[in-house]
Amino acid sequence: MNRDEILEVFYADTHEYISIDYHIEADLEMLVLATMAALGEIEIVLQGGSRINAGNISDISKLNPQDCYTFSNVCPPKGINIPLVREICLGLLGVDRTNELDNPNSSIFADLLAKASELENIIVTLQHKIQGGYYFLNDIEIISEDDARNFDVELVRLKGICNHMQRYNTKAKMRNIDWPIDVVKTAMTETRSKVFETLDLMKELDGFRDLVSYLRIALSNVNDNDLKTEIISSIDGIKEVINKGKQARDAYKLKLEALKDRYATWYMEAYLKAHISEIDHGKKSAVMLSTEKQLCDIIKNASFINPSRYDNWLRKMNLLKVVNSSVNKNAILSVPTSVDGFNPSMQKDELPELEDLKDELKEIYAEYEQGFHDALEDPTILRNKEMLTQEERSTIQQFIDGNITLNPQYARILIDIINKLQRSFTKVEINHNEMLKIFSRPMTKQQALDALAAYIDNHSRGHKPEDIRIIVK
Numbered sequence: 348m349n350r351d352e353i354l355e356v357f358y359a360d361t362h363e364y365i366s367i368d369y370h371i372e373a374d375l376e377m378l379v380l381a382t383m384a385a386l387g388e389i390e391i392v393l394q395g396g397s398r399i400n401a402g403n404i405s406d407i408s409k410l411n412p413q414d415c416y417t418f419s420n421v422c423p424p425k426g427i428n429i430p431l432v433r434e435i436c437l438g439l440l441g442v443d444r445t446n447e448l449d450n451p452n453s454s455i456f457a458d459l460l461a462k463a464s465e466l467e468n469i470i471v472t473l474q475h476k477i478q479g480g481y482y483f484l485n486d487i488e489i490i491s492e493d494d495a496r497n498f499d500v501e502l503v504r505l506k507g508i509c510n511h512m513q514r515y516n517t518k519a520k521m522r523n524i525d526w527p528i529d530v531v532k533t534a535m536t537e538t539r540s541k542v543f544e545t546l547d548l549m550k551e552l553d554g555f556r557d558l559v560s561y562l563r564i565a566l567s568n569v570n571d572n573d574l575k576t577e578i579i580s581s582i583d584g585i586k587e588v589i590n591k592g593k594q595a596r597d598a599y600k601l602k603l604e605a606l607k608d609r610y611a612t613w614y615m616e617a618y619l620k621a622h623i624s625e626i627d628h629g630k631k632s633a634v635m636l637s638t639e640k641q642l643c644d645i646i647k648n649a650s651f652i653n654p655s656r657y658d659n660w661l662r663k664m665n666l667l668k669v670v671n672s673s674v675n676k677n678a679i680l681s682v683p684t685s686v687d688g689f690n691p692s693m694q695k696d697e698l699p700e701l702e703d704l705k706d707e708l709k710e711i712y713a714e715y716e717q718g719f720h721d722a723l724e725d726p727t728i729l730r731n732k733e734m735l736t737q738e739e740r741s742t743i744q745q746f747i748d749g750n751i752t753l754n755p756q757y758a759r760i761l762i763d764i765i766n767k768l769q770r771s772f773t774k775v776e777i778n779h780n781e782m783l784k785i786f787s788r789p790m791t792k793q794q795a796l797d798a799l800a801a802y803i804d805n806h807s808r809g810h811k812p813e814d815i816r817i818i819v820k
Contacts, residue, residue, distance in 0.1 A: 348420060348421050348422075349419070349420045350416070350417075350418055350419060350420060352367070353366060353367060353376065353380075353421070354366060354367065354373055354376065354416055355367050362413070362416065364376075364415075364416040373415040373416040374412070374415045376415070377391075377407075377410070377414075377415040377418075380421060381399065381404065381407045383421075384399050384400055384401060384404055384407075385401055385404045385519070386401070386519055387400075387401040387424050387517065387518065387519020387520070387522060388424065388519075389421045389422065389423065389424060390421065390422050390423070390424050390425075391418055391421050392418065392419045392420050392421065392422060393410075393414060393417075393418050393419060394414070394417050394418065394419055396419075400424060400425075400522070400523050401424065401517065401519035401520040401522065401523060402514060402515065402520045402521075402522070402523025402524070403514075403523065404520075424519065424522050424523075425522045425523065426522065427448070427518060427521050427522045428522075428524060428528070429445050430528055431524060431526065431528045431531060432445050432448070432521055432524070433445050434528060434531045434532045434535055435459065435508075435512075435524075435531060435535065436455075436459070437535065437536075438531075438534070438535025438536065438539055439458075439459055439462040439463055439466065439509075439512075439535070440455075440458055440459065440462060444458075448518045448521070449518065456516050456517060456518075457516075459512060460512055460513060460516055463508075463509040463510075463512035463513070464509070464513075466505070466509050466539070466542075467506050467509035467510055469542065469546070470502050470505060470506045470509070470542060471506070473502065473542060473545060473546060474499060474502055474506075476549065477490050477495040477498060477499070477545075478495065478499075479492055479495065480492040480494075480495045481495065481549070483552050483555070483556075483559075483585065483589075484556065484559055484560065484563075487585055487586060488586070489548070489552070489589055490545075498541070498545075501534070501537075501538040501541070502538065502542070504530065504534050504538070505534040505535075505538045505539060505542070508526065508531065508534055508535075548589070551593070551596060552589075554600065555585065555599075555600060555603070558600070558603040558604065558607060559582055559585065559603070561607060561683055562578050562581070562582055562603065562606065562607060562610070562683075563582065564683045564684070565578065565607075565610050565614075565683040566578055566579070567690070567692070568614065568683065568684060568690050568691050568692055569610070569613075569691070569692060570691055570692040570694075571613065574609070574610065574613060577606065578606060578610070581602060581603060581606055584599065584602075585599065607680065608680070610679075610683070611676050611679040611680045611683075612676065614679050614683070614685075614691065615674075615675070615676050615679060617691035617694070618670070618674060618685060618689055618691070619670065620698065621666075621668075621689065621691070621694050621698055622668050622669060622670040622671075622689075622698075623667050623668070623669055623670070623698075623701070624669070624670065625669060625670070627667070627669075627701055628667075628669035630701055631664070631667050631701060634664075634701070634704070634705050634708065635664070637708070638754070638755065639708050639709060639711075639712040640708060641755060642712060642715070642753060642754065642755060642758055643657050643708070643711060643712060643715060645755070645758045645759060645762075646715045646753075646758060646762070647715075649762045649765070649766070650766060650769070651718065651722045651765060651766075651769060652715055652718050653718075656711055656714070657711050657715075660704065660707055660708060660711060663696075663699045663704060664704060666696060666698060666699065667698065667699070667701065667704075668687075671685065671686060671687050673686055674686065674687070674689075712753075715753070716752075716753045719746070719753060719761060719765065720747070722765050722768075722769070723743060723746070723747060723765065723768075725769075728765070728768040728769065731768045731769075732768070734767060734768065735764065735767065735768070739764050739767075742757070742760060742761070742764065743761075743764055746761060777802070781802070785798050785799060785802050786798065
């Protein structure tokens with residue numbers, strides 16, 4: 348119907364129109380027509396060809412007052428595009444429910460809007476994840492930046508369809524969906540499938556995350572070149588496997604789990620090899636509490652004793668750490684490093700035998716005891732005996748004669764007496780760093796002797812030669 352069949356002039360000078368049938372004002376007649384348009388019964392064609400229908404009924408509020416009497420005509424609404432709606436139903440609901448469009452008791456419109464909103468939210472989350480590309484564990488590329496950009500174009504299209512579904516919540520409004528059916532079909536099939544395939548892949552990658560992270564941490568502990576190479580190769584293999592399908596990924600996951608188990612076995616072997624048992628720990632404690640050990644602790648700081656061998660002995664004893672009862676294969680399968688922080692790659696020395704260390708301690712003690720005798724046999728010391736008290740002379744003589752031994756009772760007394768006798772000595776100490784300076788380049792035998800002599804002369808200048816004592820530490 349044309350406008351002239353709906354409205355007639357009531358007063359031309361002021362452009363007042365009324366409806367022909369019920370003689371109501373033009374703006375009220377427009378309200379009636381808008382209601383019919385909202386119900387999907389008609390479309391209002393405005394001057395210029397634009398239309399008001401159920402799909403864009405909200406535009407009615409944007410009309411100018413003159414549009415109420417200058418519209419062109421009203422016409423029947425477009426027919427609903429069933430094939431298009433079918434594609435939407437299949438994409439969002441998984442089934443064709445177009446036969447429910449006329450059923451007032453059907454939940455089809457509510458279901459479509461709920462699924463569209465749900466899918467839109469999923470797409471928004473996915474867009475955020477792939478922005479700039481998607482990387483597994485920050486450095487393994489799964490989706491390149493270019494692929495992510497191209498995929499985002501598809502996602503924007505599908506998200507737009509889902510977002511605009513809110514406008515089409517009735518059959519009348521669905522008549523005004525004007526999307527090309529091929530675009531909707533591609534979005535609802537190919538793009539939607541790609542969305543969930545990508546999300547499934549990301550979820551599956553989460554299953555690899557703990558395994559790969561575990562093996563990466565484990566690498567810092569590995570000093571076995573074959574095992575290290577296999578771990579690195581297996582981690583890098585995720586790039587090749589990731590797009591080969593679920594079967595290939597499952598096989599790859601089993602490979603990583605087997606490698607994790609192999610590492611845990613290797614780690615435990617290295618751990619047990621680098622630690623002593625509870626029984627040996629008891630034996631070690633007995634050695635550390637022995638009289639020889641207590642005496643060496645006292646004697647090593649004496650000025651006339653070289654502590655180097657004993658210091659090295661202590662270092663080797665410190666290597667003998669007892670096993671932690673909480674360290675076992677199951678614990679290592681959970682965390683790749685033991686609770687006490689053992690790192691096999693930092694284990695440089697072979698674990699010494701406790702019996703060998705026990706024998707070595709006896710040798711060190713014997714050397715120290717001989718060192719006391721050697722110090723007392725020094726000609727200069729013999730000349731300085733007059734500096735001693737009668738009691739000190741008696742103690743020295745008893746030690747020389749073997750009537751008293753180097754034991755905790757006399758060790759400090761003997762050290763103090765010998766230090767008193769050596770008070771006039773000039774000591775030239777040469778440690779490891781000084782040795783490196785003296786012998787800083789390849790030398791002949793004579794050059795080495797001359798270099799050492801020059802060092803000693805330089806540090807003893809101005810002192811009597813017979814009072815000079817060289818101490819290597």
